[in-house]
Amino acid sequence: CFVRSRTGYLDQGILVRDVQKVFKRYKKNRIEMWIDLIACLPFDYLFELGLQTTNPCLRFNRLIRLQRVFKFTNTTEMCVSKPNLYRIFCVCLYILILIHWNACFYYFISGVLGIDSNRWVYGKANLQALPEGTEDSLSRRYLYSYYWSTLMLSNVCEVPWPIRSSEFIIVCVDLMFGVLIFATIVGNVGSMIASSEAARRDFQSRIDNVKRFLRHRNVNKNLIQRINNWFDYIWQQNKQAILDGQDDLVLSVLPTKLQAEIAMHVHFETLRKVRLFQDCEAGLLGELVLKLKLQVFSPGDFVCRKGD
Structure with missing residues (x-):
């Protein structure tokens, strides 16, 4: 699961699973091979063995395989029966992951600037983060950081105002990312809704054209009712492709x-x-x-x- 030397591939429409052929093809793709190898290196454990201390930042090398997530979602989209719902699910999942990363970044910056150093960073000085009588636990730190990240990326900004210049820069960058994320959400959801409703709008447009023609030609009500019943039957039976x-x-x-x-x-x-x-x-x-x-x-x- 760490490297893809045993992942089958399609050769002229035939799935190849032969280990030697798969590994030979994998070695030819040098970029993917080196990405997998670098992502597998345990820098955090090596750092701990050498200096007897840990640093979570040394695990960032695993993120270079992030593009595999997008390949997985694109491949899965070809297989699911309801791609529009799947796309909405993927957009929501990406948003939650971005909020999580931003929350981790906020807590990391709080540690760099100094926990409890002012009312913007996490700490007792920030009464929104730790009101009196609230226990400072790991879950509390994560929940507040996630809450802060959600408000910033949604441009609500109901959080303590920054004090240092570096804090102002971070808030400005977060707000700009929030605007981009919001625009992406609106664009994606709007595109999905428009795609799902395209057939219905086209169908309704055809019905309206027929009704205008019938009114213009003074067709009798009995025939108009039969035509309307036929349109209703076609749509209820999901026969849009037949009509088209x-x-x-x-x-x-x-x-x-x-x-x-x-x-x-x-x-x-x-x-x-x-x-x-x-x-x-x-x-x-x-x-x-x-x-x-x-x-x-x-x-x-x-x-x-x-x-x-």
Whole structure:
């Protein structure tokens, strides 16, 4: 799990798991190999063995593998059935991680500037962090730091005002990052909502166009009601792709063989029920299903008439 010398890869669409081939390919990618090796080095333990003390900052080398998280999320997004919900989850997760990092940075700066040195850093002088009678525990330090980070990145700023020049700089940088994060959240969420509602808006636009046409042509109310019922049925049955006639367009990116397999899966049982095709070979049915076009009829419509 520390290095990727045993992670399979796709070669012309075939998953390769042979250890020697995988390791040979892994060695060719020098950058990833060195990133993994450097990230695995236990600098904190080596520092402790040499100087008999620890420094958590020496673990920062593990962060250079952060890009693997983004690769994982991108790969997972291709597999999930509801990508929009997954994207929203990822955005929320990234925000929580950024707030956590900022909270850790705040407590680190408090330690550098001096715990309890003034009312901005963490300590008893900061009555918001440690009111009288409150125990100074590790959980209290983390919770207040996380609270401070959340307020700063959300631009609420209901925290003690900075005193030193360095504290003013930190607050300004935090506020700027908060503005960028807020803009990113609004942009991502807005894009996801717009994407999820695009089909509904297009469907409603078509309905409005049809209604305007019917009013302009003075169509009788009975026919208008039948048309409205048909639109309701189509949307409730989630048949937007049928209405758009985009089935062929959606599947056109796939090779013909996969298109045939999908069509067989969808229409094969229906063809089997037709007496005309019951004695036909599977190969012929496979060719026929590619030619089928699904049509939706509302109750009371004639599917066909004698002589058609």
